[in-house]
Amino acid sequence: MTLNIALFGAGRIGKVHAASIASDPRAKLVAVTDVMAEAATALADAHGIAVRSADDILSDPAIDAVLIASSTDTHADLIERAIAAGKAVFCEKPIDLNLDRARRVQASVAAAGRPAMMGFNRRFDPNFAAVKTAFDAGEIGKGELLAVTSYDPAPPPVSYVKVSGGLFRDMMIHDFDMCAWLFGMPEAVFATGSSLIDPEIGAAGDVDTAVVILTYADGRIATIRNSRRAVFGYDQRLELLGSEGLLSVGNQLESTVVKSTAGGVTGAKPQLFFLERYMKAYQTEWAAFLDAVLDGTPPPATVQDGVNALALAEAANISLREGRPVRLADLPGA
The missing domain is CATH 3.30.360.10 (Dihydrodipicolinate Reductase; domain 2)
Structure with missing residues (x-):
């Protein structure tokens, strides 16, 4: 099975993750979104994918998982919205700058039961x-x-x-x-x-x-x-x-x-x-996320780890x- 992946964020770290997605045959990068339209277009052109809105991505049942590499102030809301939409989630650190908000996100993820992993690449x-x-x-x-x-x-x-x-x-x-x-x-x-x-x-x-x-x-x-x-x-x-x-x-x-x-x-x-x-760590990290989604193995860096x-x-x-x-x-x- 090949997972369809959408990327939130086309900046420096977004480009790194786009390359990791492309390196694993179990995943296919199909869409990107970014508030900076120029950055989104450049990344989309480089990978032959579409630029789409966040709402469009989250409402599309054909997208299996999202990788969140956008600005920190968007992470918590995007995790919750993606999980509620039934998608698996990989999110760069931190969950949020507010500890209470991060704890609420963790509770939402635990209740949903969908795979969610934090980007602690080290x-x-x-x-x-x-x-x-x-x-x-x-x-x-x-x-x-x-x-x-x-x-x-x-x-x-x-x-x-x-x-x-x-x-x-x-x-x-x-x-x-x-x-x-x-x-x-x-x-x-x-x-x-x-x-x-x-x-x-x-x-x-x-x-x-x-x-x-x-x-x-x-x-x-x-x-x-x-x-x-x-x-x-x-x-x-x-x-x-x-x-x-x-x-x-x-x-x-x-x-x-x-x-x-x-x-x-x-x-x-x-x-x-x-x-x-x-x-190399980014590529191995992405492979571990795909293992969690496709094989049901526990994510090795959880949202609880992000809260901790x-x-x-x-x-x-x-x-x-x-x-x-x-x-x-x-x-x-x-």
Whole structure:
């Protein structure tokens, strides 16, 4: 069976997902919609598909599933409308910028019983997935300390920062998901951050440099380091210390060539950005969604996972604002 897929959003991430859809013979991209008509037309022309309105897509029974890669403020409504229309849903993070709204979406999805999956692509990176497999198999004993590093090569425009929901909801949400995926949900969150890179980011009420500590009821600790600027490239590393060993993932480099001379030893920089670093992960992620729809396997990144990551981001924002650890049990609505 081949699923007919409609794409919401024709921007940078929409183009990535369009390529992933095209790479799997079990899916056929048939329509795209975007508020930016020019972007929608360009993507449609590139893939030989139609530009259609959101209402038209959602009311068409021939469309089996939708991939939501539009602006964040559209995600919650589109998930609910698509699920109500009987379609399977894949949605980019986050569900919404408001935790209560995200929880309502999760309840709607649970009641409908249709497959729905969140776009936490780092779970599908082959190296991070190998860490998860080895850790779950007990190869390093009991986990004790988890460290996640995520530095972007350069900050986004301030115009984007103002509508993004801030570093914790926009950037670190991937790292929150990684910690929850590997260690489960913590008991408390402590965050600190500052604006060191671009004063306009600080003026917009956000930070561009942050560290978060997640503490667990059994004493385990996870730390996350984020920066909007790493001049050498896209820095994505992970280290998991267990009672019987260590699992770690280093950066993907532009080249594996290392030159060693009397003058020193030199090698390549990390790959420039997420498109290069995670392209394989996006394809594997999409294949997992198709498995869930066609074979009935559980989605490996659920809407509940999206709620969990957003709850950690909410706790981090409160912690940063109030300068104290925040227990997840104390969040409104918990």
